[in-house]
Amino acid sequence: MPFRMLPPFLLAVAAVLASGAAHANAPIDWGMGMQPAAGPVKADIVAFHDLLLWVTGIICLIVLALLAYACVRFRASANPTPSRRTHHTLIEVVWTAVPVLVLVVIAIPSFKLLYFMDKATNPEMTIKATGHQWYWSYEYPDNGNFYFDAYMIPDTDLQPGQLRLLETDNRVVIPAGTDIRILVTAGDVLHSWAMPSMGVKTDAVPGRVNETWIRAEEPGVYYGQCSELCGQLHGFMPITIEAKTREEFDAWAQQAAEEFAKADGFDVAAGAPAATPPAN
DSSP states (O other): OOGGGSOHHHHHHHHHHHHHHHTTTSOOTTOOSOOOOOSHHHHHHHHHHHHHHHHHHHHHHHHHHHHHHHHHHTOTTTOSSOOOOOOOHHHHHHHHHHHHHHHHHHHHHHHHHHHHHHOOSSOSEEEEEEEETTEEEEEETTTTSEEEEEOBOOGGGOOTTOOTTTOBSSOEEEETTOOEEEEEEESSSOEEEEEGGGTEEEEEOBTOOEEEEEOOSSSEEEEEEEOSOOSTTGGGOEEEEEEEOHHHHHHHHHHHHHHTOOOTTOOGGGOOOOOOOOOO
16 A cells, blocks of 8 residues: 555554654653663663552452442342441451552562662762753763753754754763762752653752762663753753763763863852853
8 A cells, every 4th residue: 555545643653653763762742651761760660660550450450340240239129128237347357458468569669669769879970960040050070070051952053853942052971881870959949850761850959969870771862851840941951961882981071071171169069150041
């Protein structure tokens, strides 16, 4: 059958799948479900989500079966004289004990995941992210102690293949397969450093440093955004991470240390100089 004769619905599905293949680590039009896991934290989050889906699905089926049974077994035509019973010890014990067991089943992997997400046990490097209205600043204390600002690329400057509202002029470059500690803070108001494909969403609070961690299993480009309502341009401060091989990262870090040499006496935690993001 010629391509032009395909039903519109199938054409739409094909377009979605094609866009998803091109940008698997970013939101896609009409996308359903979560982004593919790019690191161990997100992989464990997806596994826990699937466990909860099975648990809730089974509970819904059991409740539906009990409702259907009650409707048929205790309908008015079959029970013209209803029972006056008000207590049943066994049933009351069961409907108390079973939910407790379900909560225990859910709590054990939940607590394990929370501790796993909290911070890296032995991070190999540290990056500090500071939120501003409305852009991010990044500091690399382990790789030359340089810093740079990352602004969203406006629509008029986007290059072919770049994603609207998700591309930045300076990307956060990391080595793939490396445990990286991310220190998150803010210089003005509340922000939130979020990278969905890596299972990270950490509040950036002025005067406080929060910690999280990431590991990109494979080289590639990953997209996130500020996830806190931080002002009128909240939707215009994206996060773009580019994971490279260790050799490529070392070469980039050496070049970046020269390009973004840290000014003497500048304190990133205190916030970068006031600046206006590019007009969109």
